Amino acid sequence: MATAPKDFRFGNFVGSLVWLIFWIIVIVSLVGLPLIFIIFFYIPLPYSNGEVITPYLFLSMIVDPTRTAPIIKFIIHTDFFRAAVFPGFAFAAMIAATTIYVERKFLAKMQLRTGPLYAGKIEGILQLIADGFKLISKEIIAPSGADKPIFWTTPIIFVATAAALTVLIPVAPGWVGADLDVGLLAIFAILGFFPLIALLFSWSCNSKYPFIGGLRALHQMIAFEIPFILSALSIVLLSGSLNLTDIVESQYSFWFFIIAPLSAFVFYISSLAELERVPFDLPEAESEIVAGWLTETSGMIYGLIQLGTYLKLYVLAALFVILFLGGWMGPQIFPQEIIPGYTGEKIYNATVINGIFWFTIKTFGMIMLILLPRGINPRIRIDILLHTGWYKLIVLAFINMFIVLAMIYGGVITPGGLQ
């Protein structure tokens, strides 16, 4: 256990920090800046307002706030930014991190506990950062006899697959990492990787509880994949497209939840099963099989799998919002011009901000709804789970699909909106 040394003084700590900052400034100005200039000399420079951005111009633009706008605009419209930062990974990871904290407080309040309280003074708001540091500093123990290559790579592939899903989610008009014509199919295709990863990881641990958990995960995810796809299919019938942006835009007048409530219910239950959340948390049933397929995970391997799980939670909640709750559609509450009369390079776009606002609000509501059963439901048995998946949910999804088909053939609605 790491403890502070005996002669620890806060003044020394601050002094060392100041010393560190001093050296960073010295090194950056003596080595970093010349290096940046050399690099800028060799790489092709982007254009802005018809003039080439030279290093001098670039630095003066950074210093001058009114000229920073084109640079920021150039950066936020690159594909890399979209995949890695805003509608993609970083945004989803922020929501995932918030979800972990919110879940703990929310469940605690439901069960008359306090939840995280001490880290960060105010309601334990820094608990997540503390947990993160704990996970990073912990030793990763690979069980003896484990299949090392698979054991080390599968958690990384798990996070990578979950991050690949986040790129496909549109959060505002035009704000999506990859706007595919087959976006919905792509999401289901990528979701099909997870049973494989869980099975491989549980097998590679060479331990019986993970393997039991892995087999349960496989059964559960495959049983619920069919109602999952079927419930999304009635939305495809309604909107006449597999493109997620088109699906949202065809809900401009009403939410598809009104026409397909049964499908929404099936989708919600199936996403609970896909996410291994209570009451379908059989793969990680801690009172039966230690921790299921996560039994042998420790340190950052556990952290990576948790990150992947919460990214998946965000993606499925966002997908519910896109399919049934009208995505980013909502009343315009932001003003068109934030500074009256400002006619520079526009960074502020009222429609986009509005879309992001409504999308985030709806997604958070949906995440809370997915978290809710953990506080009120016990775990169900595996035969009831499989029975629910194969017999009941598929039938419900089909019933709603036939209702939608009847409405389309009866001329009540056409694909793409009310007639």
Place this chain on the structure above:
Amino acid sequence: MKEELLMADAAFIGLSVLTVGSAIFALESREIIYGAIGLAVSMLGIAGFFILLDSPFVAMFQIAVYVGAVAVLVIFIVMLVRTEALFSATEDRGRRIAGLIFSLLMMVGIGVLLFSSIFSTAEFSPLMEKIVTKIGNEMLTYYSPVFILLGLTLAGAIIGALTLARREDSDQFTSASPQYKKIQVDKKAEEKEQV
């Protein structure tokens, strides 16, 4: 335009190396589970080729069916089978060389056929917009008899599989079956009688 072509070429070479390399790995790996993973990666590479050929619809089904279902099935079965039972003999040198020669002959033959056929002068057709809609339209108009026939065949296969897999004697173990409920009711009645 030229940069795009270069990038497509780089992606093509990368995908080829990935697909062929993992296919060879799948064949040559002594550890059978690594072989199965190699097979899955190879199928993923083929999906990449479909994306390069501007048919994302086929690519998505390639991923969903081959990686999501077939690879899971193969790996699941491999995990339940002992490795020693499968690999007792090694391939001898003569057969290996014969196999290589045969596959080379095959490839040369196919290559000669392809280059002498119309495919060698085929031109790229312009990229279709809304390719998924087009596939759906074709499926429900020109190909509708085939579509219905395939649907009936698949439905027949599924019903047949369910009939074969259904065991009459295991019904009582599922709580939702009527027999189980009947047993429960009987038990309750017995308990009442005892009281």
